[in-house]
Amino acid sequence: MTTNPISSEKELAPDQLEGLLKALKARFEKNMTRHPELEWVNVRAKLEAHPDKLWSLHEMERTGGEPDIVEVDPETGEYIFCDCSAESPKGRRSICYDREALESRKEHKPQNSAVEMAAEMGIELLTEEQYRKLQEVGSFDLKSSSWVQTPADIRKLGGAIFCDRRYDRVFMYHNGAESYYGARGFRGLLRV
Incomplete structure (x- = not known):
């Protein structure tokens, strides 16, 4: 069997x-x-x-x-x-960056983290480079933003990075990894 x-x-x-x-x-x-x-x-x-x-x-x-x-x-x-949703996927917003960030919050914890959700879904969080490449096939995150894979040296210092598109340009920013916002989620990638 x-x-x-x-x-x-x-x-x-x-x-x-x-x-x-x-x-x-x-x-x-x-x-x-x-x-x-x-x-x-x-x-x-x-x-x-x-x-x-x-x-x-x-x-x-x-x-x-x-x-x-x-x-x-x-x-x-x-x-x-x-x-390829126009804005960061609604079902993946209001989340912090990773488990460590989630556990560091003493109150008002979000439901989940981007890194954990991506792993649970069996997908990869986009890198900054992949995010920029995605923006070549369309205009995404004009009103929202998306967490992207954060380099270890930035994460070690407590930060995480996210991207969006404003003024017809792609921007990369930083935030504390424990932060979360109603307009920030993450985009994923799947290889088949």
């Missing part, structure tokens, strides 16, 4: 899977400028071969990320999905 490598909690029900694939296809076809060389039939086949990735994409969708393919890795051939 073989065992399913995916835990039952990370399996999508048939109606969830159908809904997710329908949403991904519609977004894919609406935004062909993000991936002009790709065909949906090939993307769908690759997705169906990786059910664990489908669960992560569902989590990205469920939390308001509107994932779409923004790049194909030239070395591995992996499709790179990114959160």
Whole structure:
């Protein structure tokens, strides 16, 4: 007897899977400028071969990320999905940067942290470079901001970085890692 490598909690029900694939296809076809060389039939086949990735994409969708393919890795051939919602995903806002920051708050703690949520969802927090690259395929975070991976030397000193787009430019800022705001969340990346 073989065992399913995916835990039952990370399996999508048939109606969830159908809904997710329908949403991904519609977004894919609406935004062909993000991936002009790709065909949906090939993307769908690759997705169906990786059910664990489908669960992560569902989590990205469920939390308001509107994932779409923004790049194909030239070395591995992996499709790179990114959160393409106009603003930082609503279901991932009002969170601090990481567990250490969350535990450092004595009162008014947020529900979660960006680093932990990304790990739970099976996605990567964008780096500053990836965030800037995402901004080349659209204009994102015009009213919100998104935590990005923070270099260890900054984090060691208690800080964390986030980015947004204002005045048709991408800006990178810093804050205490324990801070959280209603307009700040995070964007994720998934390789399939």
